[in-house]
Amino acid sequence: MTLDVIPLQTKIITPEDRLFQIVADYAGPHLRPGDILVLAESMVAITQGRLIRPEQVKPTPWALALARFVSQDGSLSSPYAMQVIMNESGALRTLFAFCTAALTRLVFGRRGDFYRFAGQQASLVDDVTGNMPPFDKHIVLGPKHPEQVVAETRERFGVEAAIIDANDLGHTKILAATSGASQKLLLKVFRANPGGNADQQTPIVIIRKTRS
Amino acid sequence: MFAEFILAALACLGTLAASLAVFFHYQGDSEITFDTAAARDSRITKNMPQRTIRCRCLIPLANRGRQNGMVINVFCQPMYYGKIMEQLDITARLRLLDAPARQNGYWEAVIVKKNTTHLVELEVTIRSQVDLLRVAREIPCLKVIIYYQVVGRDGIQWYLSEARFDLAG
Known part of the structure; x- marks a missing residue:
């Protein structure tokens, strides 16, 4: 079993954007059953106007x-x-x-x-x-009600979801994750911060398990 | 007994307040300046047929304080020299040399660590409707005011620096 980590580049997310519309537009076409959809905490917070x-x-x-x-x-x-x-x-x-x-x-x-x-x-x-x-x-600020956000994400898109605060120093914090998203796996993947910390503009990451 | 207690409490509070004041004073704050007096690599290019003057210099942005500070906003504006200004289109922009290159003049907020200096490029373009000799005669020295906003331990402070270009030279 190997892991594909797919960072998705988006436009600049602003408070005028709606989170689930952004996810649908940028991640929707790529999602497959069994994926874990990871959202950057700053993106969630910004769409909440925080x-x-x-x-x-x-x-x-x-x-x-x-x-x-x-x-x-x-x-x-x-x-x-x-x-x-x-x-x-x-x-x-x-x-x-x-x-x-x-x-x-x-x-x-x-x-x-x-x-x-x-x-x-x-x-x-x-x-x-x-x-x-x-x-x-x-x-x-950090996002509000992250548990609700991941639960709704799973409901809408049919995949496990998590909200993560990661940085290039290897510090990763899982704010919320649905029950099927392994925290151990998320921490392992995000130690390398695949979404980047500068201007990579990749606030959505898909983790996909594949058979090698 | 009660009076003694009050006195002791007041003494404790006084000592605490004095200790904090000494600590804050010793800790200090950032001291960030656009050191226009130390500007270098000044270059003025005149294009007579196109009636355009381009001025450029490098200004040190230095923090000589005891704390880091953040320069959030920076604006620059040429001084107003009366009627001749109505025939000039002057644009001025600042660019931090070690920041990502941007063509639109956006100033990205930056942390200036204590005892460090960054270099900022000031670029002024003058497009004139009148000949440049007259411009140089009426504005022998073009001054550009730089307004900048610093956030430090003490909060937000606005500062002002003045850069100058010798157009008559």
Whole structure:
């Protein structure tokens, strides 16, 4: 058994597009029974309109202060992205996550608790420059209700489906997958990020098992 | 007892606030500038029959701060020199040299890491309805204002730099 990994190039997806229409147009003609249809989380989020320009965000003193404690490798080092997460997850929850994470890091040397407590959106948000143009000037959040999206995708297209956040550093996060899509297989395939992370414009990937 | 507790709490809060202020001050922010004073490779090409002048130079985009910063938007605009401007069609565009080449002048948001410098090409094209000698006489030095938006630790800041081309030379 071998795997065919087929990245599909699309047009630039915008908030005006409808996700299932895009999938039908670009993936529909290629899909076969048994395939796994993988959607990039940023594409799903953008079609859900989950993006905002930093100029439209007014960071509170809390956001300005908390962002200063985040390494600049992370999106939340921007006070605007931090404020967006405070609006999304709740200011109190974000503050609680920050204080708890600071404590567990100091006492146990454990990292990543902020993202565990602040909620999934905190780890999915992409700050300005995190996306290809025309969204390079936007903060893009993670998609809403990914489980519902994959369930509806399976229902409409008759194949297993998943939403994945992958990057060129080998970090892969499965946001949601239907029961027949093996998480182990998805992680293995997306370690190499076949969809690319720059301007490849391939937000849909088909994984096909073939007999060799 | 209660007064002592309040006093101790206030002292703790004060110490915390002072520590944070010192930390933020020490941490600093990005300090990104279009260093037009250090512009180089300036080139002015005049095409007399076609009444066209092309100016080009390379401007360092430097971050001398203690933090990374992002340059999200950059706009450039020639200064207005009165009536002669009505007979000139001036287009100015900036291009980050290490970014993908684009013909449409779109500025893709870029992270400028601390202590790094990128090179930006400023290109100005003047198409004139009058002869170029008159243009040079009335505008011996063309100034181009560069407005740029930086996002750093402290939020969004707008800055301004001024590049100049000696058209009389």
